[in-house]
Amino acid sequence: MPLASFILRRLLQLIPTLIFILIVVFVLVRLLPGDPTSAILGDRALDADVERINRQLGLDRSLVVQFGVFVQSVFTGDLGRSISLKVPVTELIAQRLPITMLLTGMAALIALVLAVPLAFWAALYRGRAADTAIRGAFQVGLSMPVFYIGLILLTVFGAKLGWFPVGGYGDGFIDHLHHLFLPALTLALSLSAIIMRNLRSAIIGVVDAEYVQFARAKGISARLILLRHVLRNALISTVALFGLSIGTLLGGAVITETVFAVPGAGRLMVDSIYGRDYPVVQGLTIALAVLVSVTFLLTDLFQAWLDPRVAR
């Protein structure tokens, strides 16, 4: 079972990755300018108060001890309490991260729905008008900044036409989808441009392959040739790119969430950095890093399923 052992090996690889993430997060947060004690007490705090708070937060101990405490609490599911909001960080993450995940998921889905059929169309009619038009349109989408596209969509479909809300998250799942559609579309446009271009050239590379000629010589249907022989092989390289893009999208949701006033993890992150809310920044970074690692893991597994040579 090469696939099973591949999955096992890939899961074991997650362990050093996670340890590394913890070290980086721990160091990074301590490199940020400013410290939490002065954030809590303000600039004119008494030395005695500073010492007391430092002791409360454990900041008076050595870095090694601090790291040990940090790792131990992470593994017991305790990411500390938010300094400014006074609630457990895990609770905050549980509230906000699903919003970002839903936003990213929708963006990925929209991007695929846009990119895959158009990539096929452009590739099969390469050099003709349809190909040029599709590539031109996506080129525009790719070269415009995300926040600008967001503002245009907001103005037209939100403010002018009133089809979609201009901000917030709404109540209930359907309402969530309605609220997140425009921000997801914004993210999807640039993502789909990347995917479309990559998949188009992958399809062009595969369409003339000998095994596609052999499949044609077998007299099987054109639909089967495209879906089973062409698409599956073309997807192998595109899936890797897609996984990487999703990772970037998770971390890059900050801008979109700000433009559309979506209360997701990206917004929480920005607010916490400004507020020097160490525990939240730490916890959120870990959560996002784990999420990205899992995304890459799933990407690898999907790739191994597509291409049995990967799992060797």
Add this chain to the structure above:
Amino acid sequence: MKTVLDVRNLTTRFAGPSGALVAVNDVSFSLGEREILGLVGESGSGKSVTLRSLIRLLPSMAGQSGEVIWQGRDILNMSPKDLKAVRGGQISMIFQEPTTALNPVLPIGLQIDENLRAHTKLTHRERLIRARELMDLVGIPEAARRLSEYPHQFSGGMKQRAMIAIALASNPRLLLADEPTTALDVTIQDQILKLILDLRDELAMSVIFVTHDLGVVAATCDRMAVMYAGRIVETGTVADVFAQPMHAYTRGLLGSVPRVGTERSPLMSIEGTPPSLSAIPQGCAFHPRCDFATEICRATQPDTKMLAAEHQVACHNSLAVVKTGSPVR
């Protein structure tokens, strides 16, 4: 012998930036039941394109004319649906490079099953049984296990066997083989050639065998057609052509094959290279490389003449060629 395939004036052009390139030029030949025809020539002579033209396996920019009569119907005029039924069902093709012709991401069993699904009414279970039979037929051991394996788990020779199994799945009447042994080791080559010969007898197929290897032709084919610059320049039984080549090009090809068991003599080689499709010489395309060329060869394209029973040649000076005799003794 009953004729199964009749090719008349087959011409294949590719649209190029500077006008159409004629890859196959006015090619005519016929093929009998259970006959193996060798299509011989150097790289670029149009033999592979000829083979692919028979089942219209060409890029969309290619244009074809002429007739390919298969069981009373012209393949070149068939509807896409009928063509699909012929391809793989009645006429199958195997390729030169099994490594690139097998889909790397699909198990061998599925690649056989596809063919069976397209051309037979067998149930899932029956198709599985048939796939195992086919693996046995082409000599792949442990059929049941190997069906679920992927091409990269097969050796070169086993891949070629698997490709033959896929091609033969639906009992085709004609097998088109495009240099099926060129990519293989010599020992494996012999096994595959023997396999194709055995299968021809067992399944009563006809075979068209494209190759540049005259040794392969001598060992396997009944008749041969020699191609140069998109045209057939000589056709005849393998015995006749080897005994008495009538075209200077054929004579050159035969002279360039090393032989054991004879007195060691210098190999003949044909000077120059085959012409590119965009610059085919006037008159007889072979004249710039030909030792027998005379004035008429530079001016006019020779007609195909029947010089002996079943032995045709398109050469102005075939009598001179005949007089010099065969380089093969």
